[in-house]
Amino acid sequence: MRIRVDLAERSYDVLVERGARHQLNELIARRVPDARYVVLIAPETLQVESWFDFAPHVPWSIISIPDGEHAKKLSIVEQLCEEFLARGLSRRDVVVSVGGGATCDVAGFAAAVYQRGLSVIHVATTLVAQVDAAIGGKTGVNLAGAKNMVGSFHQPVGVLCDLETLETLPDRERLCGLGEIAKCWLLESRSIDELERTDLSHWIEVAISLKAAIVSADEREGAQRALLNYGHTLAHALEAEQMSGASFDLRHGEAVAIGLAFAARLARRLGRVDDTVVAHHDAVLDFLDLPRSMPPSANVEELLIAMSKDKKAHHSLTFVLAGGAEFSVVDSLSINDVRAALESFKEEK
Ligand SMILES: NC(=O)c1ccc[n+]([C@@H]2O[C@H](COP(=O)([O-])OP(=O)(O)OC[C@H]3O[C@@H](n4cnc5c(N)ncnc54)[C@H](O)[C@@H]3O)[C@@H](O)[C@H]2O)c1
Incomplete structure (x- = not known):
């Protein structure tokens, strides 16, 4: 291929x-x-x-x-x-x-x-x-x-x-790649049936094709390439908290998976999507054996601080979010909305 x-x-x-x-x-x-x-x-x-x-x-x-x-x-x-x-x-x-x-x-x-x-x-x-x-x-x-x-x-x-x-490749390294594949699968709104019916080589092809199309249209990370940061706002914040000594141990792809689950919940809280979209995210992440809950020791306030320092955030909270027929980069999100969504995500079992 x-x-x-x-x-x-x-x-x-x-x-x-x-x-x-x-x-x-x-x-x-x-x-x-x-x-x-x-x-x-x-x-x-x-x-x-x-x-x-x-x-x-x-x-x-x-x-x-x-x-x-x-x-x-x-x-x-x-x-x-x-x-x-x-x-x-x-x-x-x-x-x-x-x-x-x-x-x-x-x-x-x-x-x-x-x-x-x-x-x-x-x-x-x-x-x-x-x-x-x-x-x-x-x-x-x-x-x-x-x-x-x-x-x-x-x-x-x-x-x-x-x-x-x-x-x-060790299992954990493989899981990291699956986190990025899950991101592409969700960005493309592909079905769980297709995921179950196909194998790793098809998933790789789907992910590469999406990245190649986006890079071809937007080489230097304008709005379209920024969509590839889906799940990454929370992922980067979790990684930052980890680097400053938090007790959890997440690899990048695992943090992205948790970030994807959270982004779906944030989009639902903002009225952009309904429960079926959240359920679809969870099904894709579960099928790929990816984590999708917040580490119990994660600190919501530290995550919010880390998110506002994210170099892609331009000093306000920015997320890639699902909504209607397409995904978009949503900036100037209210810290209170994100805090509430993080707190309720953390309480989920
Ligand atoms: N430039 C970009 O667009 C872009 C995108 C995503 C990630 N990244 C960067 O990529 C890095 C993460 O990539 P990664 O997960 O591949 O990490 P990595 O390069 O550190 O590789 C992970 C581990 O796998 C080992 N390894 C490599 N191939 C192997 C194989 N075939 N069998 C067994 N072990 C093998 C490596 O030696 C290493 O220990 C990060 O630094 C991240 O910032 C860059």
Whole structure:
């Protein structure tokens, strides 16, 4: 399955299939024909050499980076750029990220800034990377205590989503990707019947197709791309509370799932949707075994403070909410409405 991200001269395909990684030689030859050197960037914990029958027509090497969020630092970007320089990389060459979303983000950012931008290909090996991080060109790293604060838009020239690589993914990492898939399923108002009838490869295709369509229409996060933040206002606040020492332990996708359940309830409180929409959200989340209740120790006042600091909130409370036939970004929400909805959500069993 090939899904097009349509951005004029920056268009590219996302290839989703078992064994997609074996297309890397061909993809480099087709998309970066003048490359004289290929750098693969992968977390040190992944033994990626054994995954590839990689034999590009030019010299290549692998650069190992720390695993996960430990790699999303400006110091790692500097190290990567120094390594590129040591290998004599020029703008005609190509960087290939192999790994999860953290690897896409830091490798993509290093590729964006080295000599003002060289080509990058993402070989996405987690569900989160396949359905989200590898597509759309957002790259970046964290500052102390603030995620994704430094970055740029830099579209890849191709994305390979190999379903085989998902077989080694730990359950919890898989669940994180399912949180993003649930978001796409709900944004598309797809039925629970379809979810039950189909399998992971179809769900991945649905999620990638939605993201590709939205990015194609709105590359730089105007109103339409912001819809992809569905469930994320509460999710980011839960993650912020967790970072400042809360006792619960949620991964991003799990926090998004709880955020989706809450967004449906907030929309109902505001009269935008009825009980059937809330029930549909719950059914989708339950089917995917995702959490959908607030951690008992979550503090409503701290969550409200964190939400008002959300960088997408522009100083008032902003949520993506269902309503009528479509979803929209709703800003200037009254803190009292959100507080009441959070308190009643927290009391739900
Ligand atoms: N740029 C974007 O648009 C975007 C979108 C969503 C998320 N993100 C970012 O992506 C990151 C989260 O992505 P993630 O969940 O993939 O995390 P991750 O990159 O940290 O990977 C999770 C873990 O899975 C391991 N792993 C990777 N592939 C594996 C495989 N095939 N088998 C076994 N283990 C494997 C990794 O080594 C890591 O330990 C966050 O930093 C987030 O900010 C970016």
